[in-house]
Every structure is written in C-alpha cells, then in structure tokens.
Amino acid sequence: MTHLKSACELGLRPSAHILALKKPNSNWSEWDHKFAVAFSRLNSEMCDKCGNAIWLCRNPDSAIRFEVDTYVCYADKELSKRRKERQKKKKDLKDGEYEFVRAVPDSGVSELPTRDDYYDYIANQAKA
Ligand SMILES: [Zn+2]
Numbered sequence: 001m002t003h004l005k006s007a008c009e010l011g012l013r014p015s016a017h018i019l020a021l022k023k024p025n026s027n028w029s030e031w032d033h034k035f036a037v038a039f040s041r042l043n044s045e046m047c048d049k050c051g052n053a054i055w056l057c058r059n060p061d062s063a064i065r066f067e068v069d070t071y072v073c074y075a076d077k078e079l080s081k082r083r084k085e086r087q088k089k090k091k092d093l094k095d096g097e098y099e100f101v102r103a104v105p106d107s108g109v110s111e112l113p114t115r116d117d118y119y120d121y122i123a124n125q126a127k128a
Contacts, residue, residue, distance in 0.1 A: 005039065016032075075103065
C-alpha cells in the first residue's frame with residue numbers, strides 16, 4: 001500500500017515502482033491505471049475522522065460493530081514530558097527553535113530494534 005501511495009504521489013508507473021523495474025516513467029499499462037484508480041478510490045472512501053472505510057464507519061447496519069483500542073507512541077510521550085517540564089520552568093523555546101524527538105538506543109544497548117523485531121513482538125502479543 002505504501003509503495004502504491006508513493007508511486008501515485010510521485011507520478012510513477014505503479015507496477016514499476018512496486019517491482020523496482022527500470023524506467024518507472026515509461027508507458028503506463030492497463031494495470032498501472034487500475035492500480036492508480038483503486039488507490040484513488042480507496043483514499044477518497046477513507047473517513048477523515050476515524051481512518052476506516054466510509055462504507056463501514058458511516059453505515060448504520062447493526063451487523064457492524066466497532067472495537068476501540070489504544071496504543072502508545074513512546075516518542076510523543078517523551079516529547080510531551082519534555083514540554084511539561086519546560087512549562088513548569090516557564091522556559092520557552094527560543095525564536096526559530098524547534099523541538100523534535102528521535103529514537104536512540106537505551107544505555108547498555110548498541111542498536112535499535114529492527115522493523116522485523118517490532119512486528120515479531122506484535123505477532124507474539126496477539127498470540128498471548
Ligand atoms: Zn469514520
């Protein structure tokens with residue numbers, strides 16, 4: 001999905017972008033157009049409130065049920081903590097200064113976990 005999105009945003013032939021083919025700007029096939037139309041339709045039918053497909057989230061059919069879940073963004077949590085500390089000290093950022101957060105290995109760890117590590121963790125959580 002992300003490859004299709006980036007292909008469409010960059011105006012590249014979706015099949016060439018997804019499959020890493022040469023000449024991504026060459027003539028679009030029928031399938032490239034179908035991919036682009038499908039992506040466009042998917043985007044236009046995604047709810048801007050909840051991110052679900054509108055044919056589900058705006059459908060009054062009682063056969064549809066929604067579950068609410070939560071997640072934690074630890075980077076945002078750390079940034080929020082820093083902002084609260086700064087507010088307590090009444091210390092604003094300097095003019096033109098921006099705050100950002102990045103992931104770094106914790107002390108005693110040499111590398112950050114990989115994407116695969118994260119998805120393995122999620123898969124194991126789902127099994128538990
Ligand atoms: Zn919605």
